[in-house]
Amino acid sequence: MTDRLDDPQVYIPDLFATHARHYPGKDAVICDGERRSWGDFVGNINRVANHLIENGMQKGDRVAVMMGNSIEMLECLFGVVRAGGCAVPLSGLLTADQLESLLSDCDAVAAFVSAEFEERVTPLASKLPGIRTWIAHGFAAEGWGKVADIYAASPSTIPDIRHALTDVFNIIYSSGTTGLPKGIVQTHRARLHWAFSNAVEMGFTSDSRALTTTPLYSNGTWLMMLPILFAGGTLHVMPTFDAVAFLKTVEREKITHTFMVPAQCLMVLERPELDGADLSSLRTVLTAGSPLRRDTKRDVLERISPGLFEMYGFSEGFASMLKPHQHAEKFDTVGTPVLGFEVRILDDEGNELPPGEPGEIAGYGAGIMSEYNKRDLQTAELIWRDERGRTFIRSGDIGVMDEDGFLKIVDRKKDMIISGGFNVFPTDVEAIVGQHPDVMDVAVIGVPHPKWGESCLALVIPVTGRNPEPEAIRDWANGRLAKTQRLVGIELREAFPRNALGKVIKKDLRAPYWKDAAI
Known part of the structure; x- marks a missing residue:
C-alpha cells in the first residue's frame, strides 16, 4: 500500500512547543515580578499534561481552572489542552454555590484551585464526587495535590496526544449580565481563528510585548493573551488592575500592545501621572467589553495612544473592529468584521435589513462557538440561516450598518x-x-x-x-x-x-x- 502524507494542521500547544524549541531563553510570560522563559513555560505545560494523563484523564475530559492571574494559571490551563482535555476557567467573582453549579454543569473530572478560591472551593470537594483530582496552588489541603509537586516530579516531554480541529478546547462561561452564565463551547478551530485573526488585525509579531489588565478567566482577556503567545512574543500579566501600575509597566517594559475596558480607560485618564508618562512604545490599545463613550474615545486618542482599536465582540463568536486609520471618517462606528467573519442586520421577523436600518446584529465565521454546554434549546434560539443555509449567531444587540459596511452599535435589546x-x-x-x-x-x-x-x-x-x-x-x-x-x-x-x-x-x-x- 502506498504511503500517504498526513493532513497537517497547526494546533496552539504544538505552536508553543515550536517557540520553546527555537527560543527557549526568551521571556514568554511575566507576572508580578516573576518571569518565565518559553522553554520553562512549555516544560511546565507538558508537566501538567503528563500528570493529568497519569491520573486517568481521558481525551475530551473537562478540567476546571479556578485560579487568579498568574503564570501558573496559564500553565495549568494550557496543560489541560496539551493533554487533550477541555479547559474550563471559572470566574473569581462567583460565589461558592455558583461555582458548585458550574462545576456540575461542565462535568469536571479534575480541578486546579489557587489560594484566591480556597475558602469557597475546598468545602465543595465532598459535594462533587465526579471531580477525582483536586490540585492546589498557594495552599495545602488534605488529599489534594500541589502544582509545585507536579512541576518537580512530572516529565516535561510532550505527551503523545493527537488533536483535531473539532476537539473542544475550552468552555468559557458567559459573564451573566442578562441571566445565569451559559457555557460557551469553543473548539481548537475557533481558538486558532481567535489567535491568528487578531494577530493579523492588530499587528502582533514575535517582538511584541503585550499587557493584559483583566482576569485571565475572561474571554475578552484572550483577545490579547492568545495572539501574543501565538506569535511567540512576550505576555505581561497584571495580577490586578491599577492605573498607576499600568502606566509604570507600559513605560518600563516598553509595552507595544494592551487591552483595557472602558472603565479602566477612565481610571487611567483620571490619573495625574498620565501627563508625565512615556507611552510612546504603545502601537495598539484595544478596547472592548462595553461601548466606549465618544468623549472618552477622544481623550484616549489624544492622551494615551493614537493606536486605538475599538472592538465590538460577542463572546459566542464574532467581532468587528475599528482601526486607528479609520477614526477620522468612521468615528461613531465599531468598524468592519474582523478577518474571517461576516455580519448581518436582522429585523424582528428574521429578515435581513438594508444599510441604515437598525436591527439585531448576527454574525458568522470560523471563530464562532460550537454550542452552549447542555443547552440545546438556547443554542437553537441563537441560529439564523442565510440564503446559503449557513448558521449565523444572533447577538441580542441592536446595530446599524452604513453604506460602506461599517457597523454602529445602538444598544442591547434588553436594555x-x-x-x-x-x-x-x-x-x-x-x-x-x-x-x-x-x-x-x-x-x-x-x-x-x-x-x-x-x-x-x-x-x-x-x-x-x-x-x-x-x-x-x-x-x-x-x-x-x-x-x-x-x-x-x-x-x-x-x-x-x-x-x-x-x-x-x-x-x-x-x-x-x-x-x-x-x-
Whole structure:
C-alpha cells in the first residue's frame, strides 16, 4: 500500500512547543515580578499534561481552572489542552454555590484551585464526587495535590496526544449580565481563528510585548493573551488592575500592545501621572467589553495612544473592529468584521435589513462557538440561516450598518427603554450625560413611570473630588435631550456592579426599581 502524507494542521500547544524549541531563553510570560522563559513555560505545560494523563484523564475530559492571574494559571490551563482535555476557567467573582453549579454543569473530572478560591472551593470537594483530582496552588489541603509537586516530579516531554480541529478546547462561561452564565463551547478551530485573526488585525509579531489588565478567566482577556503567545512574543500579566501600575509597566517594559475596558480607560485618564508618562512604545490599545463613550474615545486618542482599536465582540463568536486609520471618517462606528467573519442586520421577523436600518446584529465565521454546554434549546434560539443555509449567531444587540459596511452599535435589546411607546436607547442618553464636566461615568436605566410606562434614570459616578448637584446635571442634560429621552432624575453612585470585563450589569441596577412596580 502506498504511503500517504498526513493532513497537517497547526494546533496552539504544538505552536508553543515550536517557540520553546527555537527560543527557549526568551521571556514568554511575566507576572508580578516573576518571569518565565518559553522553554520553562512549555516544560511546565507538558508537566501538567503528563500528570493529568497519569491520573486517568481521558481525551475530551473537562478540567476546571479556578485560579487568579498568574503564570501558573496559564500553565495549568494550557496543560489541560496539551493533554487533550477541555479547559474550563471559572470566574473569581462567583460565589461558592455558583461555582458548585458550574462545576456540575461542565462535568469536571479534575480541578486546579489557587489560594484566591480556597475558602469557597475546598468545602465543595465532598459535594462533587465526579471531580477525582483536586490540585492546589498557594495552599495545602488534605488529599489534594500541589502544582509545585507536579512541576518537580512530572516529565516535561510532550505527551503523545493527537488533536483535531473539532476537539473542544475550552468552555468559557458567559459573564451573566442578562441571566445565569451559559457555557460557551469553543473548539481548537475557533481558538486558532481567535489567535491568528487578531494577530493579523492588530499587528502582533514575535517582538511584541503585550499587557493584559483583566482576569485571565475572561474571554475578552484572550483577545490579547492568545495572539501574543501565538506569535511567540512576550505576555505581561497584571495580577490586578491599577492605573498607576499600568502606566509604570507600559513605560518600563516598553509595552507595544494592551487591552483595557472602558472603565479602566477612565481610571487611567483620571490619573495625574498620565501627563508625565512615556507611552510612546504603545502601537495598539484595544478596547472592548462595553461601548466606549465618544468623549472618552477622544481623550484616549489624544492622551494615551493614537493606536486605538475599538472592538465590538460577542463572546459566542464574532467581532468587528475599528482601526486607528479609520477614526477620522468612521468615528461613531465599531468598524468592519474582523478577518474571517461576516455580519448581518436582522429585523424582528428574521429578515435581513438594508444599510441604515437598525436591527439585531448576527454574525458568522470560523471563530464562532460550537454550542452552549447542555443547552440545546438556547443554542437553537441563537441560529439564523442565510440564503446559503449557513448558521449565523444572533447577538441580542441592536446595530446599524452604513453604506460602506461599517457597523454602529445602538444598544442591547434588553436594555432598551420603551417610554410612551417610543424606543429609547440608553447609550444615546449616556453619550449626552457623559459630556457634563462633573460626570466620570454614567449608566442609564429604565424605571417605572405611571404615565409613560418607563422613563430614563441616570446613575452617575462623579469625577473624583467633585460633589455635583443631581438636579443641576439633570436639567443640563434634559436641555440637550429629545423629549422622549429626558431624565426623571439623577442619582449619584460610587461604583456600578460590573462583570469581569467592566461591563455594567444593568439588570442589577434595574432590579430595585421594578421589584414592587404595579405597572
